[in-house]
Amino acid sequence: MRDIAVIGIGMMKWGELWEKSIRDLAVEASLNCLADAGIDRVDTISIGCMSGGIFNGQEHLASMIPDYLGMKNTPAMRVESACASGGLAVRTAFLEIASGMSDYALAVGVEKMTDVSGGEATDGLATAADQDYEAFNGINFPGLYALMAKAHMHRYGTTREQMADVAVKNHRNGNLNPLAQFPGLMTREQVMNSVMVADPLRLMDCSPITDGAAAVLLTTVEEAKRLKKHPLVVISGIGLASDTIQLCQRKDILKCPAIELAGQKALKMAGKTIRDINFAEIHDCFTISEIMIMEELGIVERGQGGPATSAGHTALDGKFPINTSGGLKSKGHPVGATGVAQIYEVVTQLRGTAGKRQLKNAKVGMTQNMGGSGGSCVIHILEAKS
Amino acid sequence: MDVGIVGYGTQIPRNRIKVEEIAKVWGADAPAYKKGLNLNEKSVPMPDEDVATLTVNAARNALLRAGINPMEIGAVYVGSESHPYAVKPTGTILAEALGICPHVHTADFEFACKAGTEAMFVALHLVKSGVMKYAFGIGSDTSQGAPGDALEYSASAGSAAYLMGSDNLVAQLVDTHCYMTDTPDFWRREGAHYPEHGGRFTGEPAYWKHVSGAVNAMLEKAKMKPQDFNYIIFHQPNGKFPAQTALKLGFKEPQFRHGLLTPVLGNTYSASSPLGLAATLDIAKPNETILLVSYGSGAGSDAFIWRTTDRLPKVQNLAPKVRKQLDEHKVYLEYGTYAKYRRKIIKPE
Amino acid sequence: MKVAKHWRETPERYRLEAGKCKKCGHINFPGRLICPECGTKEFETIRLSGKGKLETFTIIQTAPPGFADLAPYAVGIVELEEGVKILAQITDCNPNDLKIGDTLVTKFRRINEEGKTGMIMYGYKFVPDFGL
Numbered sequence: 001m002r003d004i005a006v007i008g009i010g011m012m013k014w015g016e017l018w019e020k021s022i023r024d025l026a027v028e029a030s031l032n033c034l035a036d037a038g039i040d041r042v043d044t045i046s047i048g049c050m051s052g053g054i055f056n057g058q059e060h061l062a063s064m065i066p067d068y069l070g071m072k073n074t075p076a077m078r079v080e081s082a083c084a085s086g087g088l089a090v091r092t093a094f095l096e097i098a099s100g101m102s103d104y105a106l107a108v109g110v111e112k113m114t115d116v117s118g119g120e121a122t123d124g125l126a127t128a129a130d131q132d133y134e135a136f137n138g139i140n141f142p143g144l145y146a147l148m149a150k151a152h153m154h155r156y157g158t159t160r161e162q163m164a165d166v167a168v169k170n171h172r173n174g175n176l177n178p179l180a181q182f183p184g185l186m187t188r189e190q191v192m193n194s195v196m197v198a199d200p201l202r203l204m205d206c207s208p209i210t211d212g213a214a215a216v217l218l219t220t221v222e223e224a225k226r227l228k229k230h231p232l233v234v235i236s237g238i239g240l241a242s243d244t245i246q247l248c249q250r251k252d253i254l255k256c257p258a259i260e261l262a263g264q265k266a267l268k269m270a271g272k273t274i275r276d277i278n279f280a281e282i283h284d285c286f287t288i289s290e291i292m293i294m295e296e297l298g299i300v301e302r303g304q305g306g307p308a309t310s311a312g313h314t315a316l317d318g319k320f321p322i323n324t325s326g327g328l329k330s331k332g333h334p335v336g337a338t339g340v341a342q343i344y345e346v347v348t349q350l351r352g353t354a355g356k357r358q359l360k361n362a363k364v365g366m367t368q369n370m371g372g373s374g375g376s377c378v379i380h381i382l383e384a385k386s
Numbered sequence: 387m388d389v390g391i392v393g394y395g396t397q398i399p400r401n402r403i404k405v406e407e408i409a410k411v412w413g414a415d416a417p418a419y420k421k422g423l424n425l426n427e428k429s430v431p432m433p434d435e436d437v438a439t440l441t442v443n444a445a446r447n448a449l450l451r452a453g454i455n456p457m458e459i460g461a462v463y464v465g466s467e468s469h470p471y472a473v474k475p476t477g478t479i480l481a482e483a484l485g486i487c488p489h490v491h492t493a494d495f496e497f498a499c500k501a502g503t504e505a506m507f508v509a510l511h512l513v514k515s516g517v518m519k520y521a522f523g524i525g526s527d528t529s530q531g532a533p534g535d536a537l538e539y540s541a542s543a544g545s546a547a548y549l550m551g552s553d554n555l556v557a558q559l560v561d562t563h564c565y566m567t568d569t570p571d572f573w574r575r576e577g578a579h580y581p582e583h584g585g586r587f588t589g590e591p592a593y594w595k596h597v598s599g600a601v602n603a604m605l606e607k608a609k610m611k612p613q614d615f616n617y618i619i620f621h622q623p624n625g626k627f628p629a630q631t632a633l634k635l636g637f638k639e640p641q642f643r644h645g646l647l648t649p650v651l652g653n654t655y656s657a658s659s660p661l662g663l664a665a666t667l668d669i670a671k672p673n674e675t676i677l678l679v680s681y682g683s684g685a686g687s688d689a690f691i692w693r694t695t696d697r698l699p700k701v702q703n704l705a706p707k708v709r710k711q712l713d714e715h716k717v718y719l720e721y722g723t724y725a726k727y728r729r730k731i732i733k734p735e
Numbered sequence: 736m737k738v739a740k741h742w743r744e745t746p747e748r749y750r751l752e753a754g755k756c757k758k759c760g761h762i763n764f765p766g767r768l769i770c771p772e773c774g775t776k777e778f779e780t781i782r783l784s785g786k787g788k789l790e791t792f793t794i795i796q797t798a799p800p801g802f803a804d805l806a807p808y809a810v811g812i813v814e815l816e817e818g819v820k821i822l823a824q825i826t827d828c829n830p831n832d833l834k835i836g837d838t839l840v841t842k843f844r845r846i847n848e849e850g851k852t853g854m855i856m857y858g859y860k861f862v863p864d865f866g867l
Contacts, residue, residue, distance in 0.1 A: 123799055132744050133765065136846065136858070137823050138795065138802040139810045146793035147812055147822075154791070154835050196807075199794035199830075244771075248812040248820040253791065400827050400867065433804045434826055434844040438857060442843040470845075470855055479857065483749040483843055485782070706867050715865050717829075726804060733803055 001098040004235045005224035006382065008037025008217030009344045014181040014332035017211040022049075022056050022112035023068045029213035029337075030069050030108050037217045038229050043102035045069070045076040048089030048109035049336035052078075054124040055113050065108065082128035083285060085109065086214070086339025087369030087378035091238050093218045103219060109340035110213035121209045125335070128372035130246045142206055142286065144247050144373045146198035149288040151254055153200065155303070158291060160200055162306030164191035166287040167204055167329050169315055174326020176316075176357040181210050181332030191287075205287040210332030214341035221385075233350045237270030237381035239263060247373045258377040259296040259370065266379040272364065274298040277381065279320065279349065279359055280366040281342035284327040290314075293368060294322060316357060324349060324357050339369035343380060350384040389514045390558040390692065392551035393452025393701065396664045397443040398544045398651065398711040401430040403724045405539050411721045412534040419539055424625025428542035428652025430719055431528045433727050437466045438476050440545035440657075441526045442483040447705035448522070448547040449484070451556070456484050459549070460518025461491040463509055465501025465656045467574070467581075468528045469494055476526075491518075498572060499621055500682025501525060502546065502656035507688055509550040510559055520551045527655035532580035533730055540624055542652025546660035556701055557667060557676070557692040561608045565600035566686030573684065583683075592685050593627055600679050600687035601635055608691055612636035616674035619645035619662035621681035623653045644669055650712055656682075663692075665708035672696045736849060741856050748858035751785055751841065753819065754778035762819045785841030785859065787815035794830040801847040813839050813861055827862040838864040 010033025017025065026047070034040055045066050052058040062076040079088045086109030093105035113121045126135045129144060139147075152158045168188055174180035186204065194204035224232055239262035244250055250257070267273060274297055282297075284290035291305030299320050300308045308314060314322040325331045325345035328338060346365035348354045354362075367380045404427045409416035420426060431440070441464050449456060462484075464476040477492030495501045495508075502525015509523035526545035531537030571592035574581035584592075597620055605611065612618075618641045620628035625648045632642045645662035654661055659680040666676055676692040725731045746752040747765045754766030758775040764783060769776050792811030795802070802808070809830035814820045825833060826844060839861035846858040 119800065122797075126799065132740075132747075134822055135799070136744075136856070137810065137860075138799060138805075138808065138846070139793075139822065140795070140797075140799050142797070143793050143795050143810055147791045147810070150793060150835070151791035196794075196796040198796060199807075201793075246822070248822045253812065432826060432844075434824075434846070434860065436845050436855075438855075439842070439844050446843075479749075482745055483857075485750050711867050715867060729804075 002100065003221040004094050004097050004218050005221045006216050006233045006235065006343065006347050007219050007224050007227060007230065008033045008039060009347050010034070010036055011179055011214040011341060011344050012212065013179045014210050014212035014334060016114045018114065020211065022052055022058060022110060023064055025112060025211060025213035026065045026108050026110040027068050029110070029215040030106060033106065033215035033217050038227065039104060039217060041071065042074060042104040042106040042217065044093070044096045044105045045074055046089040046092040046096070046105065046107045047076060047078040048085035048107065048339060049078055049111060050080060050082055050085050051124060051127065054127060055111065055116055055121065081376040082371035083283065083335050084339060084369045084371035084376045084378050085336040086341070087367065087380065088339065090216060090340060090343055090380060091240060091378055094235055094238060097218055097220060103223060105218045106215060107218065107340055108213060108215040109337035111334035111336040112211050113209045113334060114211050118209060133246055142198040142201050145286040145288055146201045147247065148253060148292065149200055152288060152292065155254060158306040160192055161188060162310050163205055163287040163291065164188045165310045166284060166290045167191045169309065170284060170323050170327040170329040173316060173324050173357055174330025176355070177326045177331060180326040180330050181208060182330050183326070201286055201288070207285050207328035207333040210334040212332055212334035212337050214337045214344050216340055216343045216347070231351045232385045233347050234383055234385050235380055236383050237266035237272065239265030239269070239379045241265065242376045243374060245372065245375045254292065256292070256296050256374040256377070258374050259293060259368065262377040262379040263297050266381050270381040272381065276364055277366045278361055278364050279324060280322055280368060281325060281345050282322055282368040283370040284323060284329050285333065287329070290322065290327065297368065316359065321359055324354065324359060339367070339378065342367035342369055343382070346382050350382060387514055387516065387552050388555065388558050389510050389550060389552050390555040391548050392454060392520065392554055392556065393448040393549040394547065394556070394664050394667055395444045395447025395449070395451060395705050396544065396546045396661055396708050396711060397440045397447065399429045399431040399435055400715055400717050401432060401719050401727070402427045402716050403430050403719045403721070407721050408539055422626070423539065424629070424649050425540055425652065426649050428540055429544060429654070430724055430727060431543040435543065436470045436528055437468050437526045438470050438479045440528070440543065441476055441480050441524050441547065444526065444545035444547040445480055445484060445522060445524060448549045450705040451701040452549045454520060454549070454551070456486050459486050459490060459520045459522060461509060461512060461521040463493055463495060463505035463522060464524045464526060465495035465497070465505040466526050467496055467498055467501060467655055497686060498683035499623070499655045499658055500680040500686060500688055502660045503680035503688040503690070506548050506550070506660065507562060507564070509548070510562070513550050513552055520549055523548045523550060525656035525660040527657050529655045530580060530728060537583070540648070540653040542654050544651065544654035544657040544661050546657050546664045548660065554697060555695050556698040557694050560691035560693055561604065563600055563604040563607055563689045564686060565596050565603060567596070569685035571683045571685055588683070592683060593623070593681055594631060596685050596687040597621065597631055597679055597681050598635060600689040604689035604691065610691070614675060615641060615677045617645060617666045617670065618642050618677040619659050619666060620679050621659045622646060622648040622662060623658070625649040647708070647712065661708060667694070667698065668702055668707045668709065670694045670698060672698055736853065738854055741854065749843065751783040751859060753781055753783050755781050762817055764819050764821060783819060784816050786864070787813040787839060789833065789835055789837045789839055790814050790820065791835060792825060792833055809833055811861065823860050825861045840864045
């Protein structure tokens with residue numbers, strides 16, 4: 001298998017982008033990425049999008065995006081794993097090159113969520129759950145994570161204050177990210193007093209509905225060295241795993257085998273342990289998610305995610321910075337784009353171009369992107385190489 | 387062949403609303419209503435309850451008491467004036483929920499408040515004719531009264547299910563009699579949301595005429611007198627009519643005391659007298675005689691004479707009793723929630 | 736109009752029918768073609784008791800379409816006596832009175848409808864175990 005580098009990244013400021021359609025978003029992010037790489041043709045395009053159909057009535061992005069990118073005839077595919085679609089697109093691009101099928105593979109993640117009403121968007125997101133046994137019974141995604149939150153609070157004593165501190169920290173980071181949807185600072189009280197969605201999760205415990213896209217360009221390390229445009233960043237490990245779609249069918253609803261197994265595979269491939277990872281972008285679809293994921297990855301012991309957050313261990317200047325971009329909470333969560341934007345952030349940190357949110361010791365970063373209530377998870381490990 | 391009740395079961399929603407709460411909204415004289423109707427509060431179904439759900443839950447309770455193999459049930463009949471569908475039977479939903487499809491006969495009945503006893507009448511006679519071993523006759527309703535109308539105070543929800551058979555009876559059928567004429571005292575036209583009624587016309591020419599007609603004919607046919615009965619249950623649109631009627635016909639208060647539920651339940655329409663019968667069966671002893679007389683507007687009355695058996699005390703505790711469903715774990719609603727639950731006010735989609 | 740899609744789930748929704756693996760005894764709700772534990776493809780159809788302990792729950796305030804009339808309502812995961820866990824609404828209760836560990840039982844209830852003139856979907860919901 002060939003060694004793979006990320007040579008281009010592209011994005012735009014995320015938000016309610018009324019004037020941009022799904023094709024506009026995908027093309028804009030891709031063009032930004034190609035300009036960043038200094039490349040104008042690719043061998044394949046992997047598109048991460050949870051549902052062009054549900055949110056936009058538009059499928060067949062594998063035809064539309066290469067077409068509108070000015071690259072018609074380029075092989076393309078759309079991959080889907082609910083909110084892990086973006087990470088999956090990056091992995092797919094990796095495989096294209098690693099297998100020798102392509103030399104330049106573009107991965108673009110996109111989601112256009114504001115053409116439908118907020119209620120319809122939430123309903124669309126709920127298709128990531130079991131339709132006949134979860135959604136049918138009147139639960140939505142905030143509800144599923146609320147079930148986990150309540151169980152976590154009961155078992156480990158995690159508090160609403162600790163969950164709120166995840167949002168506060170991510171907004172503090174997002175405040176330093178010019179591309180974040182909601183860069184405003186937030187206090188603990190604002191989070192805890194925001195409108196109730198599904199007890200104990202309130203509006204400010206939940207990531208927003210967002211329009212946006214992000215793109216990354218992968219090639220071989222050899223090609224990257226030849227181009228010499230940016231500091232070399234390689235993808236040294238990838239892990240992908242699936243688990244039950246129904247939350248209640250997990251052996252323990254507070255354990256996520258998809259995350260655990262994807263993490264183990266990625267670390268093994270990279271020849272590393274979790275202690276070797278300096279920072280991570282993880283899937284904070286809800287404040288409780290960040291707490292549970294950092295425990296599942298082994299960054300902290302089980303039950304310690306809340307205390308570690310409140311103690312500042314995951315802040316920019318903490319022991320293990322998490323979501324330096326602002327995370328899904330502050331940066332936004334256009335579902336299919338999130339996994340790709342996580343790579344964008346890690347590459348930015350590893351190149352040393354993160355500006356006000358630059359970490360001092362960014363050598364090895366991890367992205368963790370997850371679908372539904374943990375039914376699928378894809379993890380990438382990236383390293384700065386001299 | 388002896389026929390009768392093998393098992394019985396009921397389901398009453400937990401919500402209640404008081405007469406005062408309704409009267410407050412419409413500016414009515416609550417004490418006068420309460421006294422005039424002998425009515426204090428009524429049951430209110432949750433938005434997730436309807437005639438199908440009440441029927442299934444009542445029927446499952448009946449099977450707990452019957453102790454039979456449900457696959458031997460030959461028919462399920464459900465009587466209501468608030469079936470969930472105007473066209474598509476409640477009976478098919480019940481049969482699937484019980485898991486007894488497909489070799490089962492079903493029909494939905496309607497005859498205002500006597501649709502339940504109609505279903506019981508047909509179930510009994512099909513068993514008696516020998517064509518099937520067991521048949522369900524069920525009365526269920528979630529009826530509504532128009533906002534501010536007198537009927538709003540009493541229209542309530544409940545279900546009583548009777549599994550009829552020919553052995554292991556808890557109550558044997560002694561005899562039945564039906565008395566019916568075309569009398570327009572109360573009706574609901576296709577497409578109308580609420581029923582309409584003839585005011586005072588619903589009294590003497592309707593309720594009284596048919597109930598007394600059925601009682602007199604029944605007593606004559608069976609060669610019995612009022613004092614021969616331990617218990618009587620009449621259809622109970624309010625707490626007054628059945629008591630007045632009973633006393634006029636020569637019955638006494640202790641006879642109708644246990645079966646008169648309306649003061650705390652309201653009028654459960656097709657389940658009205660069937661629930662009164664169930665409450666009576668809950669406390670009756672072996673070898674007691676019960677007279678059940680329903681009334682359905684339009685109009686007619688079904689009379690049944692039952693004699694309880696030695697098996698009755700053995701099954702009384704096998705399923706929730708009526709008084710438990712009536713008196714325990716009640717939740718009182720205020721008018722706004724009641725109106726929302728009953729879809730009298732609707733949020734636009 | 737998704738009539739077939741809902742009709743197909745009748746055995747599970749109306750009768751809590753599940754598949755018990757003939758080899759390892761694992762209970763699958765809904766039933767499956769292949770046992771996720773041992774890979775066997777032979778199952779016995781059983782009906783779940785519907786009775787169990789509340790493992791976790793939430794109170795939905797912002798409800799999906801069709802459920803607004805009941806909001807705020809509780810949804811929980813209950814571990815049934817048979818060892819299977821199922822997710823369902825919890826009705827006939829004050830959601831604020833629920834506690835993890837409560838004993839709940841299922842009742843046949845109306846779940847949703849396809850508009851005022853469309854199909855009505857029935858299924859199972861939990862209620863507190865008061866013996867009603």
